[in-house]
Amino acid sequence: MMTRELPIIAVATAPGKAGVGVIRISGRNLNAIIGALFQKNLLPRQATLLTLHEVDGQAIDQLIAIYFAGPASFTGEDVLELQCHGGPQLLELVMKRCLELGKIAGLVIAEPGEFTLRAYLNNKIDLAQAEAIADLIDAQSEAAVRGAARSLQGVFSTDINNLIEEITQLRILVESTLDFPEEEIEFLESAQARERLKKVSDQLAVLRQGAQQGKILREGIQLVLAGAPNVGKSSLLNRLAGEEVAIVTPIAGTTRDRVKESISIDGVPINIIDTAGLRDTSDVVEAKGIERSWDAIRLADLVIFLRDARTPDEEDNFLRAQILQAIPPRCPVLELGNKADLLGLEVKGTANPETLYISAKTGEGIDDLKARILKMVGWGGAHEGVISARRRHLDCLERAAEHLHQSAAFASHGNISLELFAEELRLAQDQLGQITGKLLPDDLLGKIFSQFCIGK
Structure with missing residues (x-):
């Protein structure tokens, strides 16, 4: 093709x-x-x-x-x-x-x-605009439509190209000085290279934040409810969904398989996965459901570790440690104490700031929970100005930021190396170029476009 x-x-x-x-x-x-x-x-x-x-x-x-x-x-x-x-x-x-x-x-x-x-x-x-076409077609909310439209108009690409131009100008200054190693310090001072590098890094940080918001709008948040049996995961799913989408009984182990439901919090799409209670079991069907629960946890953007508020923290330590070992890098875990109504606890002003106490039965603390969910996944709370972005874009931006950080180290006092400074700038520039498709392998290009619909 x-x-x-x-x-x-x-x-x-x-x-x-x-x-x-x-x-x-x-x-x-x-x-x-x-x-x-x-x-x-x-x-x-x-x-x-x-x-x-x-x-x-x-x-x-x-x-x-x-x-x-x-x-x-x-x-x-x-x-x-x-x-x-x-x-x-x-x-x-x-x-x-x-x-x-x-x-x-x-x-x-x-x-x-x-x-x-x-x-x-x-x-x-360019490639970012091409991907925005598919995002515009697949958008599931008004905010996602507007974000994809901004990317299609070239807002995201313009920001990327401006960063590339800033790095290019800095590279020109650095590489023109490579033949004069005795003047490295003077160059860095006179050209304000460190200040210009910091400015580029700050601009990239802002762009990364906007791209993270765009990814959330495009893909939604994969939120997994995990915990031991009978702690109220299905009740919480029903409370968040606003309807009875999961069976709830007093019998531990009622949920045998994953139950999925999509909701929206302040216009942000949330894909909630209610999992089977995590425990050792000889029941073949329940064991299969628990295995799928662990698969969901490994792919989560946010894990809510739910426990019975009446149970001492120590009894959940082992299960909590297992979850922390299984989750993806940088995936946050929100600890939630359910059934707080049975303790007579006030949800707000709880003595333990690390655990949020709620009642899925009465609705206590649910508004606080929704706000905490958005905060923990990095949602900034405003749709205006958000652009559509993908995981691929975030990975490129993150690697570019790492190269800029490394370049700053090679330009620091007592560790000056213009050759390595210039090389890290080049690598950062290459990562940004992959977003707009200027430096993208053909096999990856083919994979991206194969996900479009026929006729587009």
Whole structure:
């Protein structure tokens, strides 16, 4: 898919019945295909009402055709959009006829994401903008839509490119001084290299924070409820979901498998996973559920370790230690004492600040719990200005920050090495370049676009 230059075709609208269905064709020169379809040329950017016929002359559909001459099109190639009536069988017939008449020009069905890939390869958009298209389609909330739209408009890319430019200018200064090792200290002072590096690092830190917010909006938070049997995990899930989505009984071990529910807290999507109670058991079914519980914990963004508020902390130490060993790096754990109503505890002002006390039965402390969840996953509380971001982007930003931190070490007093300073700057620049696709391997590029829907 990365190298083929054949014209491509796909249905660009979602499957199912609709008033209008769109079929899109893109290629280097579509004049031959347009002539074969309609026996006439089309004026660029003008809607034309036409009829597409079968080989025996029967009409398939009366449709609107719009021709965009490259490079002034989404893909940078010639693009033809056919707006048909939106019946699935009708669209299939139109597709079939287009492939028949376009065979002489090599017309083939598009691969997933191939239209966007061509836009990227033809420099119409960069990789971050291309990914934002998929994020815009998949957005599950208004805030996620707005964040993806900002990324598509180039807000994220502009911030990345500005950082790259700052690092480039600093590299030019550093590398121009490499031939004069006796002047290293004077250079660092006169060029204010350390100050400029700190400014870049501060800008990167702000960008990382915004990207983290964007990832949360795009992917949601994977929140796992873990703990021993009968501590109230299913009751808490029901309380957060606002409905009875999990079975609750006084019998320990009622939940045998993971129960998933999606909710929203202040517009932030939360994917809650209620797990089977963690304990040693000879029950084969329960043991399988506990195994899946540990799998969920290992993939969590946040683990809520739930215990009975009446149980002394010491009895939960072993289970808590197991959870801490299983969770991903940097995954926070929130300790929650449930059934506080049975102790007569006041939820606010509790004597133990590390444990939040709630009652899933009465709703005590649930508002505090929601606020704590958002805080622990790094949500800043504002949707304005948030851009859409992925785990890939966060990894690149984190590695760039590490290289900038290392470069600062090589420029510090008593540890000056301009060669290593320059190399760490280059590595940081490379990581940022991977976000916009300037320095990305072809195999990773293919993997990214293969996750798009066909027709985009």
